[in-house]
Amino acid sequence: MADTIAVVFSPHAPTQSPPLGPPPAPHPPAARNGYGGFHHGVSLLHGWVPQVVAFVAVLLLVIAFARATRRWWVLWMPVCAVGGVAAAWAAWDFVDDQGLASDPAPVLLWASVGLTAAGLVAAVVGLRTGGWWQRIAAVLAVPAALLYTGVVLNQWVGYYPTVQAAWDALNADPLPHQVDLDELAELRNTDVGTGRIVEVDIPEAGSDFRHRREYVYLPPAWFAGDKPPALPAVMMIGGEFNTPADWVRSGQIMPAVDAFAAKNNGQTPVLVFVDSGGSFNNDTECVNGPRGNAADHLTKDVPGYVESEFGVAKDPAQWAVVGWSMGGTCAVDLAVMHPDLFGTFVDIAGDLGPTAGSKEQTIKRLYGGNADAWAQFDPLTVMEKHGPYTGVVGLFDDLTAPKRTNNPGANGAPNGQPRNLPGMPKVSEEQIGKGGRDGVQDANEEGAAEQLCDAGRKVGIDCTVHTTVGGHTWQFAASAFTSSFPWLTARLGIPVPGLSS
Numbered sequence: 001m002a003d004t005i006a007v008v009f010s011p012h013a014p015t016q017s018p019p020l021g022p023p024p025a026p027h028p029p030a031a032r033n034g035y036g037g038f039h040h041g042v043s044l045l046h047g048w049v050p051q052v053v054a055f056v057a058v059l060l061l062v063i064a065f066a067r068a069t070r071r072w073w074v075l076w077m078p079v080c081a082v083g084g085v086a087a088a089w090a091a092w093d094f095v096d097d098q099g100l101a102s103d104p105a106p107v108l109l110w111a112s113v114g115l116t117a118a119g120l121v122a123a124v125v126g127l128r129t130g131g132w133w134q135r136i137a138a139v140l141a142v143p144a145a146l147l148y149t150g151v152v153l154n155q156w157v158g159y160y161p162t163v164q165a166a167w168d169a170l171n172a173d174p175l176p177h178q179v180d181l182d183e184l185a186e187l188r189n190t191d192v193g194t195g196r197i198v199e200v201d202i203p204e205a206g207s208d209f210r211h212r213r214e215y216v217y218l219p220p221a222w223f224a225g226d227k228p229p230a231l232p233a234v235m236m237i238g239g240e241f242n243t244p245a246d247w248v249r250s251g252q253i254m255p256a257v258d259a260f261a262a263k264n265n266g267q268t269p270v271l272v273f274v275d276s277g278g279s280f281n282n283d284t285e286c287v288n289g290p291r292g293n294a295a296d297h298l299t300k301d302v303p304g305y306v307e308s309e310f311g312v313a314k315d316p317a318q319w320a321v322v323g324w325s326m327g328g329t330c331a332v333d334l335a336v337m338h339p340d341l342f343g344t345f346v347d348i349a350g351d352l353g354p355t356a357g358s359k360e361q362t363i364k365r366l367y368g369g370n371a372d373a374w375a376q377f378d379p380l381t382v383m384e385k386h387g388p389y390t391g392v393v394g395l396f397d398d399l400t401a402p403k404r405t406n407n408p409g410a411n412g413a414p415n416g417q418p419r420n421l422p423g424m425p426k427v428s429e430e431q432i433g434k435g436g437r438d439g440v441q442d443a444n445e446e447g448a449a450e451q452l453c454d455a456g457r458k459v460g461i462d463c464t465v466h467t468t469v470g471g472h473t474w475q476f477a478a479s480a481f482t483s484s485f486p487w488l489t490a491r492l493g494i495p496v497p498g499l500s501s
Contacts, residue, residue, distance in 0.1 A: 386459065395484055
């Protein structure tokens, strides 16, 4: 377990320095910042909870398998072993065939899947053998092993950092500082202290996309004055398996956003947490196809609603799209396809283009076999066909595997090269690699940032690639976003001390 998660981003710990400007002040205590236990509590990524779950699961499995009869060891134990190996292989093959993972899963995940299946076989075939306590242990071993499999899976992707975060998501508890839409009028022209999050049901305006309810973060500056100022807006897109609240629940970015707003006179862009899938396991890759017209929803439904409902800026130079993993792929794709809507994008560990397996599998799964549709959403093809862009800027924050070096530099770059954001001077920052995985990307992700940025530069897109040693986890996504947020804010036209747009 210690090898699964090495370092975890936590709002309690000092974060890396922002790419530009001074580091953020320590986050205020939970009792004063309104987050309560939302971003606090017992960790699910490391510490005693994963260890206790592992101990209980292993203990029950040992008791379930420890039968005294010769028939059990000669006949049924091989059956359990074969069932476990078959289940582990089937799970691995499914994940590989569907292209679900950007990094290799830890071996412990496949082992826990196999042990869960082996325990299930033992519970079924062993009901008439052994003592009553062994039969009970065999039955209890299955959910215990299944729970531990979930813990290992969660450690791999960092989806639920704490027990509290998982409980809040399970119960659909309100997000921090969440208010109803009709409460905003009462807060107008008041000092709200921290921003507010509202849940919205964005009407369809040409997409015919069945989506879940989405969220909008409004910074303190939005409430100042008799009417909302025309603030910039940032569309926030999560990963392949997602809910619109993932940036807040799993990424836990709001304490950092609030801390930045407090130091910047309450001014930040409006953040729009969108639904790119329609359901948790519907991987649309933000394209139009058999899985839904996600692209139309994000370009036809969302911007117009946010502009009319919250009075944000309409100028594409003041709109950005930020995405993580699959969302990073979406960010690039939306920006190059719709420069009339988005002038800035941040791609955090995205792929070369929308993908659902191999190219042939992608064309079949995402586009119903229509190769022309694939080309319409392939960012390299789109950029080449579009020709010169004007005023589009992009940042790629990508992952790289650890490399041995005598002088890796403060940020893990070769020879100590500091990070360089588009249009900004080079500065140093601390390494922000998160997670305990090997950092090896799949074929669709490895080198994607460099290839996309090179193609973008040829058509006038000002872009920069920043690579960090780390794992493909929500903790990395949160660190990448919060480190680039001051630059993004300045880029969209909000004054930030020490920065220029």
